[in-house]
Amino acid sequence: MDSSRPLVTVVTPSYNCAAVVPETLRSVQAQSFQDWEHIVVDDCSSDDSLEVIDAFCRTEPRTRFSRLNENSGAAVARNTAIEAARGRYIAFVDSDDLWHPEKMQRQLDFMAEREAVFACASYAKIDEDGKPLGEVQAPAQRQYHDLLKDNTVGCLTAVYDAQALGKVYMPLIRKRQDLGLWLRLLKKTKLVHGVPEVLASYRLRQNSISSNKASAAAYTWRLYRDVEKLPLPKAAYYFANYAVNGVLKQF
Structure with missing residues (x-):
């Protein structure tokens, strides 16, 4: 394995996550697939996140971190990591979420079997x-x-x-930037393929940015109109579907 050119770059934005980020870092470290680098970009945390991440990096050379000069949002943090990425594949995990040990290996095998260049999982x-x-x-x-x-x-x-799609970055909006990236990727490739197996754990936190439904809806509309440049009728159609699906997920 050539450690200077890892196959996978794992991207993690960090903000005030000192209590949970160690478990996230360990979940990447525990992967059965070992040819990776992990880039953590801190968005000017006011807690002990930097000290916690730095201590971990001293024991795991494949993990490295940097800090933004000012609080800029997850899109800027993730894009900074993507810019520095050396891996063929770019993967994402937030600082409060967890990967299951076989996640990366199973997903890479799945992508190879289907010749997929963009994939997600349950x-x-x-x-x-x-x-x-x-x-x-x-x-x-x-x-x-x-x-x-x-x-x-x-x-x-x-x-x-x-390698297949080039480095693709998130739009610079505070929320829904991940969806913005997926849409950009789907303009380069026709499909995102889904692994049916559960490969990660998403932590629901009361103070998380994604927990504010009204604000998230406003940013979804902004994504449709300002980023994707959808005409008003199309934007309204897709937003109505988004709203209905959001309600259905509550049941």
């Missing part, structure tokens, strides 16, 4: 204490217009082939 939901809250099943395949109706790609499971 994942579990857990609360702040790690208690199970159900599962989210990844659909077998989705296209651009499907994701406009309902974002079925969990960021903690997404992987794309930068």
Whole structure:
């Protein structure tokens, strides 16, 4: 294995996550697939996140971190890591989420079998204490217009082939930037393929940026209109689908 050119780059934005990020870092370190680098970019945390991450990096040379000069949001943090990435594949996990030990190996095998350049996987939901809250099943395949109706790609499971697609970055908006990236990728490749197996755990936190539904809806509309440049009727159609699907997920 050539450690100077890892096959996979794992991207993690960090903000005030000192209590949970060690478990995230260890979940990447525990992967059965070992040819990776892990880039953590801190978004000016005010807690002990930097000290915690630095201590981990001293014991795991494949993990490295940097700090933004000012609080800029997850899109800037992730894009900074993508810019520095050396791996063929770029994968994502947030600083409070967890990968299961076989996640990367199973996903790479899946992508190789299907000649896929963009893939996601099913994942579990857990609360702040790690208690199970159900599962989210990844659909077998989705296209651009499907994701406009309902974002079925969990960021903690997404992987794309930068050798095939080039480095693709997130739009610079505070929320829904992950969906913005998936849409950009689907303009380069027709499908995102879903691994049916649960390969990661998504932690639901009360103070997480994604927990504010009204704000997330506003950013979804902004993504449609300002980033994707959808005409008003199309934006309204897709937003209505997004809203209905969001309600259905509550049941």
